[in-house]
Amino acid sequence: MASRVSLKTKGKNSKGSKGTEDRTVAEYMKEWSTWTMRKAKVITHYGFIPLVIIVVFPQID
Incomplete structure (x- = not known):
């Protein structure tokens, strides 16, 4: 089973507190593709x- 990748940073943020992290398009695509594959696995399993x-x-007949 694949390990989960945490996108949270550890420690203090030296740029100040923004409230939300700046994430790249690649990180969003990775998160989206992981979510999609998990849903597809469940649908395939039960369908x-x-x-x-x-x-x-x-x-x-």
Whole structure:
């Protein structure tokens, strides 16, 4: 299982307190792709057998 990557910084921020961190587009894309893959894994896990039943059994007639 993959380890989780924390995007939070440790220690004091030398630039002052902004309240929100500046994150790059690459970090947003990484977070979005991780979220998407987790959702796809759950959908595939619980939806594969019902999909096979729906697709295969009506064609048996």
